Amino acid sequence: MARDSSLCYLPKRPPVDIEFQDLTYTVPQGRKGSKLILRSVNGEFKSGQLHAILGPSGAGKSTLLNILAGYKCRDVTGSILINGKQRNLKHFLKISRYIMQEDMIQPMLTVEEAMLVAANLKLERDMPKAGKLKIIDEILDLLRLTRTKKTQTNALSGGERKRLSIALELINNPPVIFLDEPTTGLDDLSCSQCISLLKKIAEGGRTVICSVHTPSARLFSVFDNVYIISSGQCVYQGYGPEVVPFLSGIGIECPKHYNPADFVMELCCNEYGDHQDRLVSVIDNGKRAYSQKPKEETLCDVNLGSGIASITEHVPMEINTMKSVEYETSWIRQFYILVMRMWLQMWRDKCYLMLRVVIYIVVGAMVGTIYLDMGQDASKTIFNFGFYFCCLIFFMYIPMMPVLLQFPKEIQLVKREHFNKWYRLSAYFSALTVSTIPIQIILGSIFVILVYILTGQPLEIQRLVMFYVVCIITSVISESLGLMIGSILNIVNAMFVGPVAAVPFMLLAVYGFGSGYDTIPTLIKVAMYFSYLRYSLEALIHAMLKDREKLVCPETEEYCLYNDLDYFVREMGMGNIIYWHNILVLVFIFLVFRGGSYYLLRQRLMPNRTSLAIQYIGRFVKSHMGLTR
Numbered sequence: 001m002a003r004d005s006s007l008c009y010l011p012k013r014p015p016v017d018i019e020f021q022d023l024t025y026t027v028p029q030g031r032k033g034s035k036l037i038l039r040s041v042n043g044e045f046k047s048g049q050l051h052a053i054l055g056p057s058g059a060g061k062s063t064l065l066n067i068l069a070g071y072k073c074r075d076v077t078g079s080i081l082i083n084g085k086q087r088n089l090k091h092f093l094k095i096s097r098y099i100m101q102e103d104m105i106q107p108m109l110t111v112e113e114a115m116l117v118a119a120n121l122k123l124e125r126d127m128p129k130a131g132k133l134k135i136i137d138e139i140l141d142l143l144r145l146t147r148t149k150k151t152q153t154n155a156l157s158g159g160e161r162k163r164l165s166i167a168l169e170l171i172n173n174p175p176v177i178f179l180d181e182p183t184t185g186l187d188d189l190s191c192s193q194c195i196s197l198l199k200k201i202a203e204g205g206r207t208v209i210c211s212v213h214t215p216s217a218r219l220f221s222v223f224d225n226v227y228i229i230s231s232g233q234c235v236y237q238g239y240g241p242e243v244v245p246f247l248s249g250i251g252i253e254c255p256k257h258y259n260p261a262d263f264v265m266e267l268c269c270n271e272y273g274d275h276q277d278r279l280v281s282v283i284d285n286g287k288r289a290y291s292q293k294p295k296e297e298t299l300c301d302v303n304l305g306s307g308i309a310s311i312t313e314h315v316p317m318e319i320n321t322m323k324s325v326e327y328e329t330s331w332i333r334q335f336y337i338l339v340m341r342m343w344l345q346m347w348r349d350k351c352y353l354m355l356r357v358v359i360y361i362v363v364g365a366m367v368g369t370i371y372l373d374m375g376q377d378a379s380k381t382i383f384n385f386g387f388y389f390c391c392l393i394f395f396m397y398i399p400m401m402p403v404l405l406q407f408p409k410e411i412q413l414v415k416r417e418h419f420n421k422w423y424r425l426s427a428y429f430s431a432l433t434v435s436t437i438p439i440q441i442i443l444g445s446i447f448v449i450l451v452y453i454l455t456g457q458p459l460e461i462q463r464l465v466m467f468y469v470v471c472i473i474t475s476v477i478s479e480s481l482g483l484m485i486g487s488i489l490n491i492v493n494a495m496f497v498g499p500v501a502a503v504p505f506m507l508l509a510v511y512g513f514g515s516g517y518d519t520i521p522t523l524i525k526v527a528m529y530f531s532y533l534r535y536s537l538e539a540l541i542h543a544m545l546k547d548r549e550k551l552v553c554p555e556t557e558e559y560c561l562y563n564d565l566d567y568f569v570r571e572m573g574m575g576n577i578i579y580w581h582n583i584l585v586l587v588f589i590f591l592v593f594r595g596g597s598y599y600l601l602r603q604r605l606m607p608n609r610t611s612l613a614i615q616y617i618g619r620f621v622k623s624h625m626g627l628t629r
């Protein structure tokens with residue numbers, strides 16, 4: 001029975017019917033030309049129904065779903081109609097949600113917190129918190145997640161994770177929901193519960209389309225409409241159980257007591273001979289539907305529990321006339337919510353936080369012990385120089401490595417949330433920048449104070465601050481370099497490329513020291529301008545060694561060549577360096593690297609024409625150099 005009062009705060013949405021005609025999808029395949037994945041398929045998915053896209057592995061189910069959801073648009077021809085009108089992708093994305101196969105969920109939050117973040121981002125700001133909590137409770141109740149409200153998302157079972165990923169997208173009542181294989185990895189019972197829930201969601205007036213692997217005979221009848229695809233063509237469209245009479249009508253008999261879904265899959269795999277062309281032509285490649293589900297049909301054998309109240313206005317409404325805001329909340333609110341979420345996750349991940357603190361302390365203590373008291377020792381000036389360089393290498397690698405490991409994974413989550421219109425990418429990226437800098441500053445302070453004291457550097461506040469500023473800027477630039485690499489590569493490649501990419505920066509930072517700047521070849525001089533480590537090293541040397549009193553040579557030494565530190569600085573070719581100039585250059589490099597990582601992330605998620613052109617050129621070059629299979 002419908003609960004009239006439920007979800008009463010949610011925005012009203014129009015019912016949405018989706019129709020597609022002559023959809024063809026081709027992917028280029030090197031020298032071999034191209035591969036046809038979808039071949040002029042047609043079909044219709046009506047609102048208020050649960051639709052299943054079925055087919056053997058590799059038939060093109062996910063591809064069709066991706067195209068209909070607007071996730072894949074390149075290399076697609078044909079038309080997609082929404083309520084009879086040509087689809088406007090921008091508008092369509094505002095009303096549809098896509099739950100991808102990898103049910104990635106933000107870690108370190110409880111189910112309730114994850115839902116509250118989604119509600120804060122996706123529901124109107126003026127809605128009182130009590131209203132949001134009521135909606136959350138009802139959705140959790142609907143998806144049988146109430147008992148897991150206080151459980152951290154990391155601890156959820158596979159089925160619960162799937163249901164939570166659906167719950168997160170239900171929050172602002174989308175009229176269209178796409179799900180890529182929501183039942184994969186679930187046992188029979190969870191699978192049946194999941195489909196039943198989707199059915200209830202569809203009955204509320206939404207269009208629910210999911211791709212599924214062979215369902216049981218019982219579940220096969222739960223779907224209002226099944227769309228069977230084989231080798232990129234439609235071989236059946238209509239009510240599931242009707243597939244048996246359909247096949248019988250063309251002389252193909254499904255054995256008695258056989259699961260019709262299994263039989264159709266075997267048929268698609270040519271287990272009973274090649275019937276593909278016949279099936280495609282009878283159903284006209286999806287232009288015709290064989291049958292509709294009888295209206296009076298009840299789902300008595302699947303326990304659906306109490307029904308969900310319809311939360312859509314069943315009044316035909318044109319999608320383009322819907323409220324045209326892209327996001328329910330302002331940029332600044334999105335930024336605030338995301339910063340809070342990131343800090344909470346960082347704080348909850350105590351193990352990782354402690355590990356980072358320990359690394360900064362242990363490495364700081366090691367470095368400090370190795371270079372113990374060398375800061376004031378005239379015979380150890382070269383060693384002291386090595387210490388400065390060592391600090392910079394630390395601040396280059398340590399902040400970059402976790403980013404290379406985490407960011408490529410995080411992108412998958414951002415992709416889902418951003419595609420489903422939770423927030424603007426710029427709000428996410430700014431929140432990421434702001435949330436990571438304080439921890440970098442705190443950890444950096446631990447290391448700097450430790451090594452500064454242990455190595456006996458001059459106890460002057462000004463020099464300490466200058467030393468600290470260089471170290472922190474170097475660390476945030478390195479973090480940005482990690483973000484740039486992580487934006488374009490997967491974890492494995494990023495972990496390889498990151499450390500390798502850092503090597504030229506190090507080499508160029510120390511190139512030519514001691515032998516005079518004039519002896520350096522012009523090309524290398526130019527390359528040196530691109531090494532941020534060089535600017536850091538120069539600034540560090542200047543901050544720590546310039547205008548110091550002559551050091552006292554220990555009695556054990558006969559002669560100390562570099563007791564005059566100004567002389568040493570001149571010898572290193574850094575006599576004319578101005579500290580603040582180098583700091584300005586480092587800040588500029590930081591901004592360029594951060595901007596670059598934002599640009600690359602944006603291109604990864606929403607490629608513009610330039611990056612599409614670059615991708616095409618890349619593919620062309622690869623195919624003509626025989627780099628593709």
Ligand SMILES: Nc1ncnc2c1ncn2[C@@H]1O[C@H](COP(=O)(O)OP(=O)(O)OP(=O)(O)O)[C@@H](O)[C@H]1O
Pocket residue numbers: 027035037055056057058059060061062063064
């Ligand atoms: N970018 C691509 N390049 C080459 N082939 C591709 C590409 N994308 C998809 N394909 C091919 O298209 C076919 C359909 O892929 P799709 O992922 O849609 O299949 P599916 O029916 O969802 O399979 P599964 O059930 O195994 O997930 C597969 O043969 C796949 O290898």
